[in-house]
Amino acid sequence: MQPLPGAAPVVLRMRKHLAGVHLPRPDWPPGTRPAPFNPLAHPPAAHRLLAQAYEVGGGSVAGFAGWWKSVRTDNEYDPTLCFVAVAQDSGRMLGFAQCWTSDWIKDFVISPDFRRRGLGRALLLHVFHAFQRRGAREVALGVHADNPSGAVRLYRSLGMEVAEVRLPPA
Numbered sequence: 001m002q003p004l005p006g007a008a009p010v011v012l013r014m015r016k017h018l019a020g021v022h023l024p025r026p027d028w029p030p031g032t033r034p035a036p037f038n039p040l041a042h043p044p045a046a047h048r049l050l051a052q053a054y055e056v057g058g059g060s061v062a063g064f065a066g067w068w069k070s071v072r073t074d075n076e077y078d079p080t081l082c083f084v085a086v087a088q089d090s091g092r093m094l095g096f097a098q099c100w101t102s103d104w105i106k107d108f109v110i111s112p113d114f115r116r117r118g119l120g121r122a123l124l125l126h127v128f129h130a131f132q133r134r135g136a137r138e139v140a141l142g143v144h145a146d147n148p149s150g151a152v153r154l155y156r157s158l159g160m161e162v163a164e165v166r167l168p169p170a
């Protein structure tokens, strides 16, 4: 059934079991690499990626100052749980994942000009490995069931399963 235009989206909580699971190594697309998150340098570029994605996806993100304050002052913020992928030559940020210490992936985005090349898969595997090293039994996220960029397919292809379906209020 197609959702009515303007109707609130169905949200899926998806999770990936990590305990005792063999995870493939990330296969970074040519010209890309992971980079340690630098809280003094990376937030503006991360915010730009999120703002671009929300613009198309129909949601919204606060302005930079409000967004970054809300992230860095949150009890569940840990800079080692922010993950960045960059272009090898220029250092431009191509992907960003921001996660909470509650084993939750809050935001996950790849630059529009670098999608469908395997970078989302590589960055998500990188995130899974980091949570597995921390001893997390699982890591989870929320996603709109009709995400237009195919996020649900990507998550399923990496073994994420639907743990909960949140229907919009009647």
Ligand SMILES: CC(C)(COP(=O)(O)OP(=O)(O)OC[C@H]1O[C@@H](n2cnc3c(N)ncnc32)[C@H](O)[C@@H]1OP(=O)(O)O)[C@@H](O)C(=O)NCCC(=O)NCCS
Residues within 6 Å of the ligand: 053, 057, 107, 108, 109, 110, 111, 114, 115, 116, 117, 118, 119, 120, 121, 122, 141, 142, 143, 144, 147, 149, 150, 151, 153, 154, 157
């Ligand atoms: C969802 C998102 C992160 C995926 O990132 P991505 O880098 O495009 O992901 P991948 O390239 O690994 O995989 C996406 C698709 O490209 C395909 N692909 C991967 N490498 C490819 C290649 N070299 N050539 C052609 N297709 C390729 C994958 O098989 C996959 O196909 P499918 O959609 O038919 O299953 C990205 O689209 C995005 O940032 N969307 C906006 C933000 C968003 O909605 N985030 C999720 C919030 S929960």
